Amino acid sequence: MKKILLVIHQKTSDSGLVGQILRSNGYELDIRCPSIGEELPRTMDSHEAVVIFGGQMSANDSETLPFIRRELDWIPTVLSSGKPFFGICLGAQLLARVLGASVAPHPEGMTEIGYFSVEPADAAQEPFDSLRYVYHWHLEGFGLPTGAVKLAKGEIFETQAFRYGDNAYGVQFHPEITKKMLRKWTTLGAHMLTLPGAQSREEQIQKQLLYGSECENWLKGFLPFWLQTTKSKV
Secondary structure, eight states: OOEEEEEOSSTTOOOHHHHHHHHHTTOEEEEEOGGGTOOOOSSSTTOSEEEEOOOSSOTTGGGTOHHHHHHHHHHHHHHHHTOOEEEETHHHHHHHHHTTOOEEEOTTOOOEEEEEEOEEOTTOOTTGGGOOEEEEEESEEEOOOTTOEEEEEOSSSSEEEEEETTTEEEESSOTTOOHHHHHHHHHHTGGGTTSTTBOOHHHHHHHHHHHHHHHHHHHHHHHHHHHTOOOOOO
């Protein structure tokens, strides 16, 4: 069975729809959590692809959190292997940093917590040309790395998705979110729902009823597309 490496940042983290869809497509999931000391592979020989998920920490915490430094040092191993890479939220920010882009809070202190609209960038093609509303939970954003292609943009944080080479993707949003995960996040993170730009728990639950199925369908199309991409040429 083909194996995909999932990198999480808390032992209790849930791979959500990403994990469900990958399993339903016949992949074995190798889930590792560097924040508790679990090692990342030295080569990509045993894995078909990598997904790095989000977390409460910052991609700029490399001086205070050793595992962030290790991930930043390890991502080039994936890129040089030519295997597909998918970074979600923090995972995308780590990829952006590796590629030389900055990761920083919004200059006016805004956040994106809840469902926000995004639109395809000029260079976007299928499946990114169908994005509308997606789920976010982040305090920082990233610039577009040199040599990367912007795929989606937003009003509050400009860069929402990008591709580097043929098969390294980063998205600022959380396509993996499920109803259970949203209710958990908005309960444990209730203190963050008063931050500028954050939506209330009730609004998030209502918007998931409106947009959740659409986001899931997008992810069901994106993951097979991503896994079929060829070796990066950048």
